[in-house]
Amino acid sequence: MTISTTLTLLAADLAAIAVLVFGLYHPRHHRRDLVVAYLGINIGVFTVSATLASSAVGAGLGLGLLGVLSIIRLRSDELSQREVAYYFASLAIGLLGGLAPTPLWLAAAGMGLIVGLIWIADHPRLLPHSRSQTIVLDRAIADETELTDHLEAMLGADVRAVTVTRLDLVNDSTWVEVRYRLRPTRITTAEPTLRTTLTPAVATPATSATTPTPTSAVDHLTVTR
Numbered sequence: 001m002t003i004s005t006t007l008t009l010l011a012a013d014l015a016a017i018a019v020l021v022f023g024l025y026h027p028r029h030h031r032r033d034l035v036v037a038y039l040g041i042n043i044g045v046f047t048v049s050a051t052l053a054s055s056a057v058g059a060g061l062g063l064g065l066l067g068v069l070s071i072i073r074l075r076s077d078e079l080s081q082r083e084v085a086y087y088f089a090s091l092a093i094g095l096l097g098g099l100a101p102t103p104l105w106l107a108a109a110g111m112g113l114i115v116g117l118i119w120i121a122d123h124p125r126l127l128p129h130s131r132s133q134t135i136v137l138d139r140a141i142a143d144e145t146e147l148t149d150h151l152e153a154m155l156g157a158d159v160r161a162v163t164v165t166r167l168d169l170v171n172d173s174t175w176v177e178v179r180y181r182l183r184p185t186r187i188t189t190a191e192p193t194l195r196t197t198l199t200p201a202v203a204t205p206a207t208s209a210t211t212p213t214p215t216s217a218v219d220h221l222t223v224t225r
Helices: 003-029 032-053 059-075 081-099 105-121 144-155
Strands: 130-137 157-168 173-182 195-198 221-224
Touching: 003 032, 003 081, 003 105, 032 081, 081 105, 144 157, 144 173
Parallel strands: none
Antiparallel strands: 130 173, 157 173, 195 221
16 A cells, blocks of 8 residues: 555545544534543554555454454443443444555445445434433332333333333332333423403492493403413
């Protein structure tokens, strides 16, 4: 692999990882420590894979070592599935640039495909009402139907799946993983409801014998918006 090819792939790799980290991940999730991790794993994988591709060391051995290191890194800290997806995306972008496939446009196309799929899959408008939580209840509920009804009433949502991870009958608690869908808020365009208050009629002195005093309750109707 020539120097010009390496520099071209490095520029493509830096552009792709910059869009992935600074254009997608950080604006959406705001976790600074993982920005450093994603950039570090990307540049590290690019450098190691480019070195292995131009040396006598087998590429399979190098990729195996990188896989082992990646598993150790993932097991040493708690990451969400979304963050794991970004982690492997940055790793794959580095591999595409370092291995220098022929023709070179395959590397650029692969990087663009990865970034594009992450952009779509992690878009806030994709499945916006779906949620997943681990909830600890202060009741021991063994019946699944009762548990589902209790969770729906508490969350105000439609429960899709319930998995009880711990049922403590001694301490009266239930640990449950629940997947649910938020109920969309209904927006009404009707006019605001008018609250009417009828006040008791107050006797007023007659001004003349021929002028009667109005006694209709409508004259004392107070309308509050």
